[in-house]
Amino acid sequence: MDGNVEDFTETARSKQAQNMPEMTKVECRNIDVFYGEKQAIFDISLDIPDRAVTAFIGPSGCGKSTFLRCINRMNDTIESARVTGQIFMDGADINDHSIDPVLLRSRVGMVFQKPNPFPKSIYDNIAYGPRIHGLASGKQELDEVVESALRKAGLWEEVKDRLLAPGTGLSGGQQQRLCIARAIAVSPEVILMDEPCSALDPIATARIEELIDELRERYCIVIVTHSMQQAARVSQKTAFFHLGKLVEYGDTERIFTNPEDSRTQDYITGRFG
Amino acid sequence: MNSPAPNPSEKGTFVTEAALKRLKKRHAAEMRFKLYGQVAIGIAVVALITLLVSIFGQASSAFSRNVLTFDTTLDAAQVDPTGARDPDEISRNVSGFNLLLQDNLADQFLPGVEDRARLRELYGLFTRLAVLPIARKTAERPDTIGSQQRFSVALADDIDLFLKGGVTERTSIKLGTVARISGSIETGVQMAFSSPDASDDITKAETRFQEASAADSAPTTLVSAGDTWFRLDTLADGSASLTFIAGEQALPAAGAQASALVLAQAQENRTVSDRQIAWTMLLKEEGRIKSTFNTSLFTHSDSTYPELAGAAAAIVGSLLTMLVTAMLAIPVGIFAAVYLEEFATKNRMTDLIEVNINNLAAVPSIVFGLLGAAVFINFLGMPRSVPLVGGLVLGLLVLPTVIIASRAALKSVPPSIRTAALGVGASPTQAVFHHVLPLAAPGILTGSIIGMARALGETAPLLLIGMVAFVAEVPSGPTDESTVLPVLIYKWSTGAERAWEPQTAAAIIVLLVFLVLMNLIAIILRRRFERRW
Ligand SMILES: Nc1ncnc2c1ncn2[C@@H]1O[C@H](COP(=O)(O)OP(=O)(O)OP(=O)(O)O)[C@@H](O)[C@H]1O
Numbered sequence: 001m002d003g004n005v006e007d008f009t010e011t012a013r014s015k016q017a018q019n020m021p022e023m024t025k026v027e028c029r030n031i032d033v034f035y036g037e038k039q040a041i042f043d044i045s046l047d048i049p050d051r052a053v054t055a056f057i058g059p060s061g062c063g064k065s066t067f068l069r070c071i072n073r074m075n076d077t078i079e080s081a082r083v084t085g086q087i088f089m090d091g092a093d094i095n096d097h098s099i100d101p102v103l104l105r106s107r108v109g110m111v112f113q114k115p116n117p118f119p120k121s122i123y124d125n126i127a128y129g130p131r132i133h134g135l136a137s138g139k140q141e142l143d144e145v146v147e148s149a150l151r152k153a154g155l156w157e158e159v160k161d162r163l164l165a166p167g168t169g170l171s172g173g174q175q176q177r178l179c180i181a182r183a184i185a186v187s188p189e190v191i192l193m194d195e196p197c198s199a200l201d202p203i204a205t206a207r208i209e210e211l212i213d214e215l216r217e218r219y220c221i222v223i224v225t226h227s228m229q230q231a232a233r234v235s236q237k238t239a240f241f242h243l244g245k246l247v248e249y250g251d252t253e254r255i256f257t258n259p260e261d262s263r264t265q266d267y268i269t270g271r272f273g
Numbered sequence: 274m275n276s277p278a279p280n281p282s283e284k285g286t287f288v289t290e291a292a293l294k295r296l297k298k299r300h301a302a303e304m305r306f307k308l309y310g311q312v313a314i315g316i317a318v319v320a321l322i323t324l325l326v327s328i329f330g331q332a333s334s335a336f337s338r339n340v341l342t343f344d345t346t347l348d349a350a351q352v353d354p355t356g357a358r359d360p361d362e363i364s365r366n367v368s369g370f371n372l373l374l375q376d377n378l379a380d381q382f383l384p385g386v387e388d389r390a391r392l393r394e395l396y397g398l399f400t401r402l403a404v405l406p407i408a409r410k411t412a413e414r415p416d417t418i419g420s421q422q423r424f425s426v427a428l429a430d431d432i433d434l435f436l437k438g439g440v441t442e443r444t445s446i447k448l449g450t451v452a453r454i455s456g457s458i459e460t461g462v463q464m465a466f467s468s469p470d471a472s473d474d475i476t477k478a479e480t481r482f483q484e485a486s487a488a489d490s491a492p493t494t495l496v497s498a499g500d501t502w503f504r505l506d507t508l509a510d511g512s513a514s515l516t517f518i519a520g521e522q523a524l525p526a527a528g529a530q531a532s533a534l535v536l537a538q539a540q541e542n543r544t545v546s547d548r549q550i551a552w553t554m555l556l557k558e559e560g561r562i563k564s565t566f567n568t569s570l571f572t573h574s575d576s577t578y579p580e581l582a583g584a585a586a587a588i589v590g591s592l593l594t595m596l597v598t599a600m601l602a603i604p605v606g607i608f609a610a611v612y613l614e615e616f617a618t619k620n621r622m623t624d625l626i627e628v629n630i631n632n633l634a635a636v637p638s639i640v641f642g643l644l645g646a647a648v649f650i651n652f653l654g655m656p657r658s659v660p661l662v663g664g665l666v667l668g669l670l671v672l673p674t675v676i677i678a679s680r681a682a683l684k685s686v687p688p689s690i691r692t693a694a695l696g697v698g699a700s701p702t703q704a705v706f707h708h709v710l711p712l713a714a715p716g717i718l719t720g721s722i723i724g725m726a727r728a729l730g731e732t733a734p735l736l737l738i739g740m741v742a743f744v745a746e747v748p749s750g751p752t753d754e755s756t757v758l759p760v761l762i763y764k765w766s767t768g769a770e771r772a773w774e775p776q777t778a779a780a781i782i783v784l785l786v787f788l789v790l791m792n793l794i795a796i797i798l799r800r801r802f803e804r805r806w
């Protein structure tokens with residue numbers, strides 16, 4: 001057990017070395033989420049830094065996905081869900097009536113737990129977002145957007161010869177990278193990833209982690225994960241959730257080496273969860 | 274090495290006696306269930322095959338039609354007595370064209386005969402209106418008047434039926450050649466045949482028919498020798514005494530080919546007389562009666578004569594009605610389903626709507642007919658018997674089916690597709706129209722086409738809005754009076770003449786072909802739109 005924590009610390013420290021000056025991208029203030037009568041999130045306030053990876057960890061059912069969905073207002077699409085509190089992105093309230101969730105979602109991309117490419121060609125999967133947002137004028141420009149998104153997602157070399165093949169025909173790991181490329185293609189500022197590697201094998205996971213590490217330089221990334229190792233490897237900040245409450249939030253290094261709360265300690269050492 | 278060999282009867286702990294027994298029971302249950310399934314499928318297949326065989330068997334005769342060819346000069350005095358060359362007048366001059374045909378037949382078979390009854394018997398080979406197509410053709414090309422032309426006309430339905438083996442049972446017997454002949458055409462002929470079994474064969478056939486049928490229907494035998502036909506009066510000592518009925522009015526030469534046609538019934542008991550049979554056989558021998566594909570089924574509209582009746586008007590009427598139905602039911606149904614499934618918030622109101630739609634799908638179709646008659650015809654003042662109203666009524670009828678099928682199709686699209694689309698910033702409408710609807714399209718199309726197929730076969734609601742009217746003209750638009758295939762089938766099936774029977778079966782086949790075509794389209798479209806996941 002202890003050895004494990006030691007390992008995390010190692011990785012976390014090496015990450016800490018490249019840390020950049022912190023700048024808050026998303027501010028969450030007093031968020032409560034209700035599913036019907038049932039409250040799933042209790043008064044969570046949290047600042048998410050730009051150009052860094054923030055990891056949400058916590059036992060199953062503690063509300064990580066629910067909280068993540070608040071950031072791009074995907075909870076709006078769930079009929080029973082009701083969100084209170086305020087979320088500011090670059091200082092603007094995203095729940096304001098003047099902000100269209102559709103526009104918000106083009107700035108806050110999302111990658112889901114299960115790869116969910118459209119049953120269309122690889123090209124169309126990527127090109128769909130830029131098309132509906134009018135990000136590319138003309139075929140040439142669109143081609144460039146598609147290529148650069150696929151390159152950033154590290155998929156270009158594998159699929160460049162079969163861009164017109166169906167996206168659903170790719171392997172699970174490739175599909176997930178395709179979904180990341182799809183999210184990147186609309187040039188978002190924030191990328192939300194809900195357990196992006198849970199359906200993948202270790203090699204594919206490693207590729208995605210590498211990718212996340214590269215993307216960190218340009219985007220604000222929030223990742224939900226069940227793997228302590230992953231959180232330690234890729235994130236600079238970690239938030240620990242428990243029963244709908246934010247128990248502890250801070251630098252990944254500190255959370256893994258010196259957690260303040262005993263519940264965090266128990267969770268990261270695998271005593272419950 | 275030295276451990277005792279396992280005792281084969283002592284198996285693992287879970288292979289106990291009781292477990293084996295249970296397993297056996299389970300296998301038996303499985304086999305039984307499989308058997309039930311096979312029996313059920315067997316029953317369904319047998320029912321289907323019986324249906325198809327009986328319909329096709331009945332209809333086969335309706336798809337061919339015996340026509341009589343005749344050469345005639347289109348005499349201007351008869352065809353166009355006014356000399357105006359007015360197409361309308363020419364096409365309406367049925368009696369003029371009829372005379373041409375009657376004269377042609379009379380010249381051949383009854384030259385100089387004045388006996389009106391006899392002549393009527395001859396003219397009974399075809400119906401008065403059989404010449405209508407000829408009149409129309411001539412009206413289109415008035416320049417042919419005065420010239421020699423060859424036409425074919427449909428034979429009367431009874432004659433046609435006789436040629437197809439109906440009207441009465443019969444057998445024909447070869448009698449060899451005429452061995453001896455005496456007497457005269459006017460007073461009666463005595464004839465003997467070269468075949469030694471001739472009289473035996475005839476007697477045998479007659480007794481067979483006698484025994485098979487009711488006592489009062491005496492079998493009749495007709496004898497043909499050369500080009501002359503006789504009725505057999507008595508048969509004694511190999512010598513037949515015969516009465517002339519039709520054909521060459523001269524004694525056939527000795528050595529001419531002779532044959533007998535034994536009919537199960539006397540002419541009083543059948544719709545075709547002895548003479549008509551003789552004339553028909555003579556014309557057939559001459560090659561003037563031919564069996565052709567019955568195009569009138571597709572080119573003619575309804576008629577009171579089965580041999581002239583066609584389904585053209587009903588086919589066009591059905592197509593027009595379907596067009597209106599599709600234009601109402603498919604877009605409205607799809608939009609209603611999309612709204613209910615994708616946009617409407619789930620509350621009491623939508624629950625109520627859902628329950629009502631499901632109930633509406635089960636409402637008997639005749640109720641929709643009453644509704645259509647009350648709303649469209651009485652209240653909105655639309656005309657009766659038109660495809661527009663029929664299509665609207667059927668559209669309302671299939672609307673619930675389309676909505677239910679479309680909703681099921683939309684439900685089957687995985688929610689991950691919607692979240693994916695929303696996740697890249699598509700609006701809910703874009704998510705539905707770009708992703709969900711295309712994926713649901715195969716199911717929606719199948720449901721719609723099944724609904725349309727149901728509408729195509731509906732009769733009851735259309736009877737109520739007057740689409741049962743006799744329609745002699747092919748409708749040219751959705752506001753013209755018209756009828757539809759199932760109503761036509763219903764009407765034809767109530768016809769008194771025997772000839773309506775194959776005609777009805779043929780119309781059923783036309784309807785079935787339409788249904789099969791629609792299903793085929795559904796399958797092709799489904800294949801087209803189907804996507805792999
Ligand atoms: N659509 C929903 N309707 C009602 N309740 C929901 C819904 N989604 C989530 N919940 C409830 O909200 C709570 C938090 O769920 P959430 O999915 O956010 O957990 P999570 O931390 O992401 O869990 P996991 O790690 O298993 O994904 C759970 O108790 C769950 O049952």
Ligand SMILES: [Mg+2]
Nearest residue numbers: 064065066194
């Ligand atoms: Mg989750």
